[in-house]
Amino acid sequence: MIETRNVTKIYKLGDTDVIGAKEINLKIEEGEFLSIMGPSGSGKSTLLYLIGGLDKPTSGDVLIDGVNIVEMEERALCEVRRDKIGFIFQEFNLISTLTAIENTLVPLIPMGVSADEMERGMKLLESFDLKDRIDHLPGQLSGGQQQRVAIARALINEPEIVLADEPTGELDTKSGDELIQLMEEMNRREGVTFIIVTHDPVVSGKTRRTIFLQDGMIVKD
Amino acid sequence: MISRGRTGNMKMRHMAYRNLLGRMFRTILMLLAVAIAVALFVGLSSLTEGMEEMIGGATESMGEWGCVDAMGEGGGIFYGKLNGDVGKTIDRIPGVRYVVPRVYAMTELKGVELKRPVSTGQISGMMGEAGGIVMEQMVGMMGGTAGKMLEGKGIAELMNSVILIGIDPTKETIIQSYPTKMIEGSIFDSPIGGAVIGKMLADESGLGVGDEVRVAYGGKRRDFNITGIYEVGNPLEDEGIVVSLRDARDLKGLGRSEVSIFRVIPEPHVETGTIGMWIKAKCRGVSIMDQGALMKAIGEQIDQFKVYEYIVEAIVILASFGFILVMTMRSIAERTKEIGTLRAIGWQKPDVLRLITIESTAIAIIGTILGIIIGILLPYFFQAMMPIVFPNMIVPPMTELTKVTSATIIYAFIIGCTSGIVGGIVPALQASEMSPVDAFRAE
Numbered sequence A: 001m002i003e004t005r006n007v008t009k010i011y012k013l014g015d016t017d018v019i020g021a022k023e024i025n026l027k028i029e030e031g032e033f034l035s036i037m038g039p040s041g042s043g044k045s046t047l048l049y050l051i052g053g054l055d056k057p058t059s060g061d062v063l064i065d066g067v068n069i070v071e072m073e074e075r076a077l078c079e080v081r082r083d084k085i086g087f088i089f090q091e092f093n094l095i096s097t098l099t100a101i102e103n104t105l106v107p108l109i110p111m112g113v114s115a116d117e118m119e120r121g122m123k124l125l126e127s128f129d130l131k132d133r134i135d136h137l138p139g140q141l142s143g144g145q146q147q148r149v150a151i152a153r154a155l156i157n158e159p160e161i162v163l164a165d166e167p168t169g170e171l172d173t174k175s176g177d178e179l180i181q182l183m184e185e186m187n188r189r190e191g192v193t194f195i196i197v198t199h200d201p202v203v204s205g206k207t208r209r210t211i212f213l214q215d216g217m218i219v220k221d
Numbered sequence B: 001m002i003s004r005g006r007t008g009n010m011k012m013r014h015m016a017y018r019n020l021l022g023r024m025f026r027t028i029l030m031l032l033a034v035a036i037a038v039a040l041f042v043g044l045s046s047l048t049e050g051m052e053e054m055i056g057g058a059t060e061s062m063g064e065w066g067c068v069d070a071m072g073e074g075g076g077i078f079y080g081k082l083n084g085d086v087g088k089t090i091d092r093i094p095g096v097r098y099v100v101p102r103v104y105a106m107t108e109l110k111g112v113e114l115k116r117p118v119s120t121g122q123i124s125g126m127m128g129e130a131g132g133i134v135m136e137q138m139v140g141m142m143g144g145t146a147g148k149m150l151e152g153k154g155i156a157e158l159m160n161s162v163i164l165i166g167i168d169p170t171k172e173t174i175i176q177s178y179p180t181k182m183i184e185g186s187i188f189d190s191p192i193g194g195a196v197i198g199k200m201l202a203d204e205s206g207l208g209v210g211d212e213v214r215v216a217y218g219g220k221r222r223d224f225n226i227t228g229i230y231e232v233g234n235p236l237e238d239e240g241i242v243v244s245l246r247d248a249r250d251l252k253g254l255g256r257s258e259v260s261i262f263r264v265i266p267e268p269h270v271e272t273g274t275i276g277m278w279i280k281a282k283c284r285g286v287s288i289m290d291q292g293a294l295m296k297a298i299g300e301q302i303d304q305f306k307v308y309e310y311i312v313e314a315i316v317i318l319a320s321f322g323f324i325l326v327m328t329m330r331s332i333a334e335r336t337k338e339i340g341t342l343r344a345i346g347w348q349k350p351d352v353l354r355l356i357t358i359e360s361t362a363i364a365i366i367g368t369i370l371g372i373i374i375g376i377l378l379p380y381f382f383q384a385m386m387p388i389v390f391p392n393m394i395v396p397p398m399t400e401l402t403k404v405t406s407a408t409i410i411y412a413f414i415i416g417c418t419s420g421i422v423g424g425i426v427p428a429l430q431a432s433e434m435s436p437v438d439a440f441r442a443e
């Protein structure tokens, strides 16, 4: 479960304050399939990063399973990101020198990859229709395929929450549809919470709950 | 296919290698940066070491005492001559300990093909400034006309020339010269027909103890029986042939008591300069070559050269360090997003550092080894390439002039590895300190 309490994020740009998030109060239950919408600059990414522990709010608390991650030190926060959260980015952010399977396993590399984990990575890629592509580099894959590898990477640690920042932004409609379908399936089958930032009403139409942001504030839930 | 090792390091290393191989162009550039710096260091260091050794040998070969050479004015050591009376006069000068007569002649060996890269004179020629003074002094020693005569000679002729030195073995033994520096056989005991040759000449000619050798001077020819090989550590002398005073006079057509020079050894604590002035005052038509002063001048030149060398080395090291730093910083900037991604998906700061440390260590070590190999091969490369690029130039014996010491190798390792590793880690530290969000926005 994710809970934000009066979360405010103010970026300082010289003398001016830019509001990234303003008094956000949110409760997201386990297993939700949720989208965040809003115009550019409304603070969607900011909110996602705050929930994911990539950035700290100026004030307020972010609780994941009842634990306040705002007070956590960097090291522990890193472990939360590794074990409980998966990230998907608009530009895929795969490591260009590593193959699909290697990219899938990247979060595990610092601790060493076991044979079981290896097996799991393979299965994930297989179930994402990438069986023939496991040894391909990102440059040899289509955008849709790359984003599917990114989802496999986000899921390799069996996280409770997957945070996706405009995952279909770089994809054509068909690949985008397939991708959302895939996420939906993982949500249904494994009960993984998905929070998807998107501009696309079609994408948000497929989620069960949509949050609208404007100027860093929730305007509709 | 990914390797199935299970230790954290195995995987990290694997990823590091993939990164290095996957960004081949950048990897090669960084390898070259390290290798070039190390190669220049090794090349420069071994050149100084080699020259130092050579000069050290030359100084040593002169014995523990400094000495003054007295020679006929205008003719230098090869074309001037002194009467025996001059020797007697010098011997009476207070402070003179020994007077050793020598005859020098620029001769040619007949029926022998010398395999040498260069004649002794040119060795010093390529030594830059330090060589300059040696050359100058040598031309001085040989006298103006002699210098011109040598210049007039074709290179091929010059290349086959050998310095012949006529000596009195007893006196040379006292000043610990050739007779005490035999490495094979022994000094000739008969005053007629015996010769010892320098080690370099032996190597270049293939001549050995027991061989006969025919020496030509002007129209004259004489056969000598080689009884031994000496090594004094000075290429000027080690490329020579030493015979008895009598044979040398005979070959050169000198009179009974005539010599080319008198080498004058002063009593301990007597300055060579003082002796030189005395000789000038007492004997007419004699010019002085103060060997002690010459060696001192050469030593100073070498020191000067070493200062230049250190400056060049420092610049080389700094430049390569800067280059490595800039290269890594650029590559880290390129990889900021990647590092941000790794941090976002749960990599700790030390994990990122570990990855980049492995990468730069691999580059540093491989680059250093490459650089050392290139640095050692550099003289051979020059020697092989010079005749192709400059067909008319005499190739200096680079391989003999350079000396690779273990200290050079160790320093090269330290310099190459530290600059490679530090150059890699400093920007990596910076990048891993960045928050993932900043890293994403850094594009």
Ligand SMILES: Nc1ncnc2c1ncn2[C@@H]1O[C@H](COP(=O)(O)OP(=O)(O)OP(=O)(O)O)[C@@H](O)[C@H]1O
Binding pocket: A011, A012, A013, A018, A019, A020, A038, A039, A040, A041, A042, A043, A044, A045, A046, A047, B441
């Ligand atoms: N590091 C930063 N420094 C200063 N201002 C920032 C920073 N990050 C975000 N902002 C500002 O905060 C506001 C919210 O930005 P955010 O990236 O969250 O918007 P977004 O809804 O994700 O927009 P987009 O749809 O374009 O991705 C914007 O006005 C942005 O300029």
Ligand SMILES: [Mg+2]
Binding pocket: A044, A045, A046, A165
């Ligand atoms: Mg955004």
